Amino acid sequence: MSIWAFTLIAVLFAVGSYLLMERSLTRVALGVGVIGNGVNVLIIASGSDAGEAPIIGREGVLADPLPQALVLTAIVIGFALLTFLMTLAWRNWTITGNDEVEDDVEDRMITRRAEQTAKLGDEPHPEDVQT
């Protein structure tokens, strides 16, 4: 693996991870795209040495075709995922007028209740008392 591939993988993964932790779905999708490219480079760079295209009859050392086949599949699957994710973002926009991932309502309610009970000095919320 060359130092350049190494750095490229590092940057792609870092940038991808960073984008994945965003709230905007478009940014998340960009993150998926970047990190997906990172994975593809990773598999090729670590799975085989550079060489000639693996077509029998070509001169020289042929590159390992298996990682290439795996990555080809991964590229297409990545495209499928991205397409669906962007449609999801689009649908989100047509509903809410933004593409942000809202927090889960029920979870927030539990959090709020837990905070309340903490304030009230361990008095349980009426709803929580067993019936």
Add this chain to the structure above:
Amino acid sequence: MSSLVALPILIPLVAAALMLVVRNLFAQRAISFVALLSSLATATAVLVDVWNTGDIAVSRLGGWPGSFAITLVSDGLSSVLVVVALVVTTTVLLFAVGQQTPDEHSPYYHPVYMALVAGISQAFLAGDLFNLFVAFEVLLMASYVLLTLEGNRAQIRSGTTYVVLNIIESVVLVMAVGLIFAATGTVSFAELPERIAALPDGVRMGLHLLLLVAFGIKAAVFPLFSWLPDSYPTAPSSASAVFAGLLTKVGVYCLIRVQTLLFPGELSNVVMIVGVSTMAIGVLGAISQHDMKRILSFHIISQIGYMVFGLGIGGAVAIAATIFYLIHHIPVKTSLFLVEGIIERNTGSSSLDDVSGLARKSPLLAVLFLIPAMSLAGFPPLSGFLAKFALVRGGLSAEQYIGVGVAIVVSLLTLVSMVKIWVGAFWGEVAPTSLINSVGVLRQHRSMATATAILVGFTLVIAVAAGPLYEFASRASDQLLNIERYISAVRSAS
């Protein structure tokens, strides 16, 4: 037999393709049922054969030698899981057709559902790490579509959580597969064990951990489970029932493979700790909730914890118990979600604040809930009791007293939450808002009720036939631990 192994994947896929050409609803339903039932028939034939001969059935795709071709491997564990999965998906389809909304709502419901079934079968059968990844993608993509089938606000919101985290899972998985290839030069399950064993400790551990994280996300173990309770409750109940029953179990199945075939016995302490904390955290989440679907969703996590705990203990006894647990839990969990689906269909809500007095309205529904609920809580003589007790025995003989202690407390808390649902939804005054139609809840939805009853009956069969079934689980566990057997079966397959 080996020629039949691939059919539970191919038949649903052919059905899915056909249904894109034939768009008539009636025809779609017919094709779906025919496809699932015929898949079930072939899967059962394979299971019976595997059961009788004790062999491992291998299908080599393309007819290439097993050492480098993609293989489909049906050993004891795989064959039984495929059958259980098909039973569950068939009954849920019956439920969905009775519910009518999903397949009338979208012309794509049936083809996508078929793809989901194919993906699940393929994941159980895959004898190749990359093919397993592909199978995961098939079932995940199908689950994305099913989860957002109605495309309403709640589904999009929760669907996003689900999709994003599962995409991360896919990324981690394909990365792990790529790195495993980089380190070993193969992705075939039969070739990997020897080559992995030869790797230096650090690389082996890193790859192992990556796989655990990937499958851990799918299996929803602590601390990777958070997507599950936020996404399952909004899905159409026919979809969430399959997801709850099956999808996480695919993750558990893969964890079993990782811990027995690829990295046998390694990092078992990590796995055990993860299992114990998963069951505890899951049940704490469950008793915090006020919505049936959310309670049940958190329970999935908690129950997964039990299985992972068993896997962490390791050894033939505990793994047999884990397998039995896995088999029992699929129909139990699915039927609970189906009961919830019927309730929601009738009352328009799954919140315990809105529903009450159902036992009075529909005693049969109460029974249909009570049996799997008590099974889940581990009450004898139901299947859940046997599974839990077998696991407790395994834990005790391995002297994992802390784990067993937690398992017992979790069991009690499981009871607490099941009782919470029972007391909230089934006892009490009949809520005025509940039950749009006051006459017979189940009579209105005959095929939904039938589907639920079939599954509940299936859980009872598991309890009654526990003897032979456990024997099978035990043999499957021995098979899992005998790696050489797996390798030679794949290599010598013809």
Add this chain to the structure above:
Amino acid sequence: MVFFAAVVAHFAVAVLALIGLRRRPVIAACAGLVVLAGTALVVVTQAIGATSAPRKTIEWLPLLGFNFTFQVDGFAVVMALLVSLLGFGVLAYSIAYFEHDATFTRFVGLFMAFAGSMTGLVLAEDLFTMFIFWELTSVWSFLLIGLHDKSEVARRSAVRALLTTGAGGLCMLVGIGLLQNQFGTTSFAQLREAAPTGKMASVAASLLLLGAFTKSAQFPFHFWLPGAMAAPTPVSAYLHSATMVKAGIVLLARTAPIFGDTGVWRWWVVLAGVITMLIGGWRALRETDAKLVLAHSTVSQLGLLTVLFGIGSPYATYAGVAHLVAHAIFKAGLFLGVGVIDHELGTRDVSKIGAARRSVPVSVVAIGACLLSMAGIIPLFGFATKEKALVALLDAEFGLVGSIALWGIVAGSVFSVAYSVRLLHALVRTPNDSASNDEHHAHHEASALVRTTLAAPVVVAAVVSLGFGFAASTVGSWLVSPSSALDVKAVSKLALWPGINDALLISLVVIAIGAVIGWKAPLEDNSAQQPQGERVFDAVYDATIAGAKRITAVIQPGSLPIYVGVTLLLVSIAPLSATFVDGFGSLSGLTSGTALEASVSIIAIVLALGVAVLQSRFTGAMFLGGVGYAIAALFALRGAPDLAVTQLLVETLTIVVFLLALRAMTRITTRPVARFPQITRMFIAATVGIAIPLLALAARDARTAPSASQEYFARSVDEAGGRNVVNVILVDFRGFDTMGEIVVLAIAALGVANLVRAAEQHRRAAISVKEVAGS
């Protein structure tokens, strides 16, 4: 085996009642009566003249030793008779009691299921078998206590009972598991032979005791039983006097011979039993609801039985069997009697029940007789059994524990005399306010048949208590076989008049003190507050739920970015930990690469950073496309033309998809208020970025085996008919991957179509709503 058939018949009737005969519960009840009577008959005929105890094993899960084993020894016969005969009486009584109650159907079904489980439990010769029925009785009692589920008290009590007994059951389960792992058996007989000792045995014994204590309402789990009085009277009479609470006693009786000498055992049972006896007695003296008085007295009597069965002396065991029978009879009579009064007067307040003297004199007299038996007054059966208990404990030589047991029982007896006398006092006293009773009476005209049916079991109980008292020596001889089934040395006899001895003198003092206290005890004392135990239970319950919420609130914040962050952190931990194990040696494997590769990589890196920095959606998508093109070039440089072409085309399509979706959106992404600090995000991103390539490098370095591609090269042309190995892999060697891949692609397209259709449908619905509103 006929016993097993009898158990099954119970369940068959239960199913029949719940499903087949939902509209005709009385018929179901009659079927139940037949089954119960039949069971009693079978038990008696089988027991008489039997030389050995018939035994039967039914295999269930032999691999783990989970089998049903039944054995009909003397003790089982007595218990089974109690269960079926009392069941018969209670069920007959309930036909009248539930005359106008719609829940009767449910009652009959659950009752029969319960009776069946209880019969199975007492016939079990195996801890595992017993446990199965044990837990079943918990479930049925939960459903029975909550029979009138509209009442919140009933619901709460049912939950408390289930969770308490359920917790005990789980402890017991672990105990059973320990024993099974250790000795490979759960059979009582085989365990007795194995004579477990040591730490493991002590732990197992303690766990089993926890099960017994919760079930039999022993301190500190005594609270659920009085609470369970929310159940209809027949339920209380049956479950909480005669049967379910006796399950714990049965377990003690069966296991005391096994664990009696494991040190901890005797201390546990004596302390729990004595404390329970005193607490129960004390509360029984203060309650104003007659049924609650009885409930607490049951708790107290159960304490006595716990001591007798648990202490493990042969005579005490014999006395225990005798007193168990006596208690079952008089307590069932008392509960049903209170039910009669309640049915008659509409109240169970001890200050008012005196009015019943006029309307149901026979029943009141019968209740009086049962009370005398409970107080242990000669010539009733209770006298004989309590004497036996005192004698047994006076004889026992257990040192300090034995003394505690003896004086505990003496003190407990004072209480039992006192609360019995207090109730007697209540019955003979004329209440002040009789007007309200008449009013109640007016609209509660029960038929003669109903009244007779209600009174009959009470009278029978009284007559039996008296008859057994007079025939004490005969009855005593019947009890030899049952007690010797538990302990071969437990052979003794009963007598109505034992002669003057220490025990009798103690009894006289006890009766004298107790009578005075009981007669003086106020009937109106109403310190009506929730019992301590219930409050503790509720506090624990609420605290558990509140704690769970607090934990869940932290772990499940509902925010996607946080979930992603946690996941990514874990993803990076894996490779980093690996690097620390192996060290950073593999870094030396880095090569410098060609200049072309370097420049393409730098372009890709810059573009990728651009994606992160730029806030415009559109530009971001374009930059992403740029990254993709650069990588396609990289692939081309590395000898992967297929990959390069595909990457190029896919990347183009991706940009198109982005454009199509982005048309709806604003150009710049908004920055929502993050609950997730920027610095944390950067940290996680950096960790992932460092960790992953490090692992990749290490993995690359670790390769020694040849690639599977060798085979592909070898076979591609001749066997697969293609020279482009990548393509041959895709369509042939690994064509199945491609199959899956196009399926994924197809489903994704369907998903896109589906979401767009959903949007169209919602749009149409919104428009039609608007139109309706407009017109």
Add this chain to the structure above:
Amino acid sequence: MIKSKILEELIDRWLTKVGTLVAIFITFRGHNAPGGGFAGGLILGAVFVLQYLAGQQPTIRRKPILNPERLLGLGLLLALVTTATPLFVGGAPLESYIWSITLPQIGKVKIVSSTFFDFGVFFVVVAVVLMVLTFLGTRGGAISHEPTDGAG
């Protein structure tokens, strides 16, 4: 989209035809040189994208493909049938067969059964591109330009 008579003409007359031919060629030669069903399908897909961007219905020889789902199904079926057929003649799924036939004038031609599989792939890829264009493009575009629908 892009409105230009000349561009339209260009795409219509030349690009479609040339693109289709190139796509088919790439698909065919895949077994022995870079290319294959994927690349071929993507190339034809790219042609459709261009047509779409020029504001035209995706057409082949001026016949619009109205029902891409059906094409998707057929593509999948073709691939699946190739996969499953060997099972009926006693082979393994996906097992490939090579037939050598001698055609007049052209001479000896080697036909590999897995080529049919590649065709299936080709059709699926084309159909997917078409579906994305139809739904997310045309039909979604009709919705995108209006304010939020508030439903759901």
